[in-house]
Amino acid sequence: MHNAFPRLPLPDVAFDAVPLARPLDWVGMDGMTLPVRVDGADGVPMLVPAAVDVAVNLRDPAARGIHMSRLYLRLQQALASETLGAPTLRRLLDACVASQEGLADRARLRLRFDRLLLRRALRSDNAGWKRYPVEIEAELTEGHLRLTLGFSVEYSSTCPASAALARQANAQRFSEDFAVDPAPPAAAVRDWLESESGMIATPHAQRSRAELRVELRPVFDELPLEPLIDAVEAALGTPVQTAVKREDEQAFALANGANLMFCEDAARRIAAALAADSRVAAWSVRAAHLESLHPHDAVASVSGRNPA
Structure with a gap:
C-alpha cells in the first residue's frame, strides 16, 4: 500500500x-x-x-x-x-x-594519538615497543600553515645530591672497614666493592617525564616526530627501556651514573637540543621528576624561540 x-x-x-x-x-x-x-x-x-x-x-x-x-x-x-x-x-x-x-x-x-616505536635494547639483541603520546595542531590562516607538534618522553633521573651523599656514606664505610689496613691489596678492595658492605647507600632515582611542544618551521614538509624524540632521548641519556637482559640493565645503571640530573638539568638539556634544531621555530619544555624521596613531583619549565 x-x-x-x-x-x-x-x-x-x-x-x-x-x-x-x-x-x-x-x-x-x-x-x-x-x-x-x-x-x-x-x-x-x-x-x-x-x-x-x-x-x-x-x-x-x-x-x-x-x-x-x-x-x-x-x-x-x-x-x-x-x-x-x-x-x-x-x-x-x-x-x-x-x-x-x-x-x-x-x-x-x-x-x-599514541605513536609506537620499536626501540633497541642497550646491549643485547632485544627490542621492544615504546608508547609516545602525540598531539598535532595545525592551523590555516590567510594561506599560512602553522604546525605544532607535542609529545612526551619518559626517562630515568638519578638525583645528584643523593648520589653525592651515597658516595660519602660508602667512602665512610670503606674507611671504617679498612681502618687497620691503610693500603689494602686490590683484590681485597674489589671483593669489598662487590659485597653488600661496599654499597651501604644508593642514590634515589625515579621515572621522569618530559613534555614538549614544538612549533615547526613552515619550510619543512615533514612531521619529524621520531628524529625529535631521538634528539631528546640522546640529550637526556637515560630513556626508559622495554625488553632488557642483565647486560642491558647494567648498561642502564651506567647511563644513570653518567647522567645525574635535577629536573632543572633535564630541562636545560632538552632546551639546548631544541635550540640547535633547524626544523624548530619555537619550543616549550616541562620536565617532571616523579620523586621517590618525596610524595610530590619536582618540575622545571623553559621555552624559547629560535632565530629565523
Whole structure:
C-alpha cells in the first residue's frame, strides 16, 4: 500500500534568522574518534585510532551555523587514506574551508594519538615497543600553515645530591672497614666493592617525564616526530627501556651514573637540543621528576624561540 501523502522536504533550520548576529571565532567538533594513517616502524603505513578536534571560523554574522557534517566526512576520508604529514594537513584544512562555501576562511585541526616505536635494547639483541603520546595542531590562516607538534618522553633521573651523599656514606664505610689496613691489596678492595658492605647507600632515582611542544618551521614538509624524540632521548641519556637482559640493565645503571640530573638539568638539556634544531621555530619544555624521596613531583619549565 502506497502512502497517499507526498514526501515533504526535510526541514533545515540552519537558514533561519540569526538572533544576536555576530561572527564567531571558531565553530566545530571536539573529541571525534577517527583512524589516522601514519608511517609504521618498517615504513609501511598503518592506521591508528586518534581523538580529533576540528573547527573553522564563522565570518558571516548572518549565518546561523556551519556545515559540520561536511567537516566530519572530509576528515574521515582524508585521515584514513593519506599518510599524515604537512602537505596532507594543508590540503585537509583547505578542504575544510572550501566545504563551508564562503562561511569560513580559517580552519584548525588537533589530533591526539599514541605513536609506537620499536626501540633497541642497550646491549643485547632485544627490542621492544615504546608508547609516545602525540598531539598535532595545525592551523590555516590567510594561506599560512602553522604546525605544532607535542609529545612526551619518559626517562630515568638519578638525583645528584643523593648520589653525592651515597658516595660519602660508602667512602665512610670503606674507611671504617679498612681502618687497620691503610693500603689494602686490590683484590681485597674489589671483593669489598662487590659485597653488600661496599654499597651501604644508593642514590634515589625515579621515572621522569618530559613534555614538549614544538612549533615547526613552515619550510619543512615533514612531521619529524621520531628524529625529535631521538634528539631528546640522546640529550637526556637515560630513556626508559622495554625488553632488557642483565647486560642491558647494567648498561642502564651506567647511563644513570653518567647522567645525574635535577629536573632543572633535564630541562636545560632538552632546551639546548631544541635550540640547535633547524626544523624548530619555537619550543616549550616541562620536565617532571616523579620523586621517590618525596610524595610530590619536582618540575622545571623553559621555552624559547629560535632565530629565523
